[in-house]
Amino acid sequence: MFALDEQTKMVQTMVRQWCETQLAPRIPAFEHGSELPFELMKKMAKTFGLDAMVGAQVRKRIDKLKAAEAGGTTDETSAASLSGSLGGDTMMTHVVVKELSRVSPGFAMGWGVSMGLAGGAILAKGTADQVERWGLPLTTCKQIGSWCLTEPGAGSDAFGSMRTTATVDGDGYVLRGSKTFITNGPGADIFVVYAKIDRGEPPAEQSVATFIVLRDDPGFTVGPPFKKMGMRDSPTSEIFFDDVKLGVERLLGGREKGKAGRSDTKDSLANERSGVPAMAWGIIERCYDASVAYVRDRRQFGRRIGDFQAVQLKIADLYLKLRNVENTVFRLAWMQQSKTQDPAYVNASKAWCSQAAVDAALTAIQIHGGYGYMEELGIEKLARDAKMLELGAGTTDINLLSAARALIGPDGGA
Amino acid sequence: MKILVPIKRVPDPALKTKVKDGAIDLTGANWVVNPFDEYAVETALRLLENGEAGARVAGAEIVVVTIGPEDAAQQLRSALATGADRAIRVDAEDKALDAGVVVAALVQIIAAEKPDLVILGKQAVDGDANQVGQMLAGKLGWAQATFAASVELAADQKSVLVGREVDAGVEYKRIGTPGILTVDLRIVSPHSVKNNVTPATFAYPDGPRYASLKGIMAAKKKPMDVKKLSDYGVTTTPVTREVGIELPAARAAGQIVADIPTLVKKLADEAKAI
DSSP states (O other): OOSOOHHHHHHHHHHHHHIIIIIGGGHHHHHTTSSOSHHHHHHHHHHTTHHHHHHHHHHHHHHHHHHHHHTTOOOOTTHHHHTTOBTTBHHHHHHHHHHHHHHOHHHHHHHIIIIIIIHHHHHHHOOHHHIIIIIHHHHTTSSOEEEEOOBTTBSTTTTTTOOOEEEEETTEEEEEEEEEEEETTTTOSEEEEEEEEESSSOGGGOOEEEEEEETTOTTEEEOOOOOOSSOTTSOEEEEEEEEEEEOGGGBTTSSOOTTHHHHHHHHHHHHHHHHHHHHHHHHHHHHHHHHHHHHHHOEETTEEGGGSHHHHHHHHHHHHHHHHHHHHHHHHHHHHHTTOOOHHHHHHHHHHHHHHHHHHHHHHHHHHGGGGGSGGGSHHHHHHHHHHHTTSSSOHHHHHHHHHHHHHOOOOOO | OEEEEEOOEEEOTTSOOOEETTEEOOTTOOEEEOHHHHHHHHHHHHHTEETTTTEEOTTOEEEEEEEEOGGGHHHHHHHHHHTOOEEEEEEOOGGGOOHHHHHHHHHHHHHHHOOSEEEEESOOTTTOOOOHHHHHHHHHTOEEEEEEEEEEEOTTSSEEEEEEEETTEEEEEEEESSEEEEEOGGGGSTTSEEOSSSOTTOOOOSSSOOOOHHHHHHHTTSOEEEEEGGGGTOOOOOSOOOOOOOOOOOOOOOOOOSSHHHHHHHHHHTSOOO
16 A cells, blocks of 8 residues: 555656646756746646646536536535546646646646646535636636635634635625735636625634635736745745726635534535645755765765764664655545545644655755755755745644644633 | 667666676666667658647558567656557577677568658667667668658648758658658657648647656556567577677866966877877
8 A cells, every 4th residue: 555556656757747848947947936837737737637637627627517506406425535646546646746846846836736726626515617727727727817815914823813714795795805925826716715705794703605706807916926945946926906896706615604614614625734844855855865975975984974973874764764754645645535534634744744844855965065055956946935835735733733722622611 | 650669678777877896796786778769760650640739640650660568668658658569579588799780680570560760869878879760761771761860741642841950951861651750869859750630830849758647657558568579480680799898988077277388398298188
């Protein structure tokens, strides 16, 4: 169970070759902001035939939804299994994310947010019409998507402190507020936005709903790309809603769900967290590969530095982290495939893998000495990028608290 | 039209060769399809499709064949994943093979399969022998065009016009089908392969294509025959034998000389270069 099958290995080889020849040469331009990564993302999807493969599945989903809607019912059953995987093979998806993350965790994240989070949310919760108009172009990577929850004043307390509101206006809504740290913001065509439905009740009682906002909607603006410590090859920005008028066709799922609106978001959050360990896997694997090669080759004091115990301990530490994170990803893939719900594991493993990635990248720099600190080797970049994994998709602290709360359970009273 | 592409697995040429006890150490070697054979598969795919529409020409078939041990099935499957239709693996240990044995087997496979074209890499990057294509053409009595840098399939599919890079420029040769083609690296340039189906304006990406995810999934279901050399009545044994393996001697360190007369003297006396 801890080995990749031949097909997945083949995918791994293909994607690695593509990353080395097509992605790696563009990283300096992406890092320094002189070029945006979105055209290459679309090209990648075409090269590997993701558009054709996922497109066929999504069209089936649309037909099923249309049939259900014609019969006056909704189809919720297969939604969870559709979001965030290629051809229903979760391990293959993780391997693609891992391979991209060896070279550019930011590219992996941007692609994952667009296809998996934004595209996945519409695919899982949208009406037939919404899936056709916006879910299909996102999941086939013909267009780029953003997934918008965080606000300037609402991070860990995403729902409680949410200030973006959708005021009911006739048959539609008027969106007001702003979101921040929005991955793909500078280039996205389609934004999946969470907002509170405002009918005049106090904010704590307002339900949360999901809206689809398009880049050229009047009143919608996107800020310039942020300057960040890492993940610079994934452009991020603020977005602003100044009385953006939306028809009911932009309300995801076509109807308000009251309290259930928040649980929709939580499904996406769990998906987001399950995606992080694969990114950590890529970072750690690259650090491990580069470090082992370096300590075999680099000579000081008349012998290779791999013969020094202080260096050997670091290699063993990298190896342990590599295998543990890999095992975690295998377990997450199995959980997704077997539809096993275990929020404590999803949260705790995301926190652990993120920390391991930061530690591994810093260790790899230490092994490489001054060379590791130079941009050219691409390892200092991985260290800067890895830090984001401890902050995004919930901070490590919040992830651990969520895990503990899931384990301890609610207080049932005396 | 039917094209047969023989492929060979080779140790990853990007990795350093290790020599142990007078032999190449292949433990833990990473095997890949010989790069020139990958170009041969790509050439076959480009000849038999509309590249712009991404659709195979009706009735066209590409068969890949390898002679090698069970592990070599992986290399066949990667060719199937990029679009070949069917594979044949003739079971044999690498040690039991040389160009003569391979050609004897291919002659029989070609007699059974009756392809219109056989496309091979110009040589395998492990032994660099550069023999199989030429010997095969000789044994079959077929026309051959070697080191192809470009190829154009005639509209009637009865011949191919092959561009070969020679010292004086590019030589064009037209050979009739059935024929043997061996390909050089420039065959995978954006406009090197023309088939009168793909629009002339269409530019392929440089290099052989990546398998699509769908292609990789489909490869598992494509037919792969496993045969033995004896199934083809091959009794030939290798006529070449390995005498010894050694790595080239390490280069001596350079010297900095004081002036030109010293340099000339050293070139004449020590390097014997002048």
